[in-house]
Structures are given as structure tokens and as C-alpha cells.
Amino acid sequence: MGQQEVYDFLCKNKGAWYTSRDISQKLNVSIGSVTMSLKKLRKTNLIKYKNTGKRNTYEYRVG
Numbered sequence: 001m002g003q004q005e006v007y008d009f010l011c012k013n014k015g016a017w018y019t020s021r022d023i024s025q026k027l028n029v030s031i032g033s034v035t036m037s038l039k040k041l042r043k044t045n046l047i048k049y050k051n052t053g054k055r056n057t058y059e060y061r062v063g
Contacts, residue, residue: 001029006037010047010062017059019052 009027010018020038024031038060041047048063 001027001033001037003037003040005029006034007041007046007062010060014062017050017061019057019059023060 005027006023009023018026020031020034023038024034027034038047038049038058041060042049046063047060049058049060051057052059
């Protein structure tokens with residue numbers, strides 16, 4: 001499980017916002033793996049993210 005799988009998932013679902021928990025459930029992988037992949041993807045500027053207002057909860061989508 002890596003960044004590519006998370007990125008591919010977001011690309012297939014363009015326009016929709018997903019939390020790391022949503023992604024982990026849909027891909028059937030651990031939330032820790034998804035979180036680490038999303039952190040790395042955030043540095044590449046390939047994805048957009050926003051704070052949901054809840055503590056340390058972000059939503060992600062393809063930019």
C-alpha cells in the first residue's frame with residue numbers, strides 16, 4: 001500500500017472530498033498507511049486539502 005494507490009483513488013473520485021478514514025475504509029487498508037501516504041502527497045502539491053474544523057481532521061481531493 002503506497003502513495004500511488006491513494007492518489008489513484010482520489011483521481012478516480014475527482015471533485016469529492018474524502019477524509020483519511022474514508023479512504024482507508026474504501027481501500028480496505030489501515031488508516032496509518034493512508035495517513036502517511038497523504039502526508040507525502042501533500043508535500044508534492046498533487047492533492048488539495050482543507051481542515052474540516054474538527055481537531056486534526058482534513059479532507060483531501062485531487063487538485
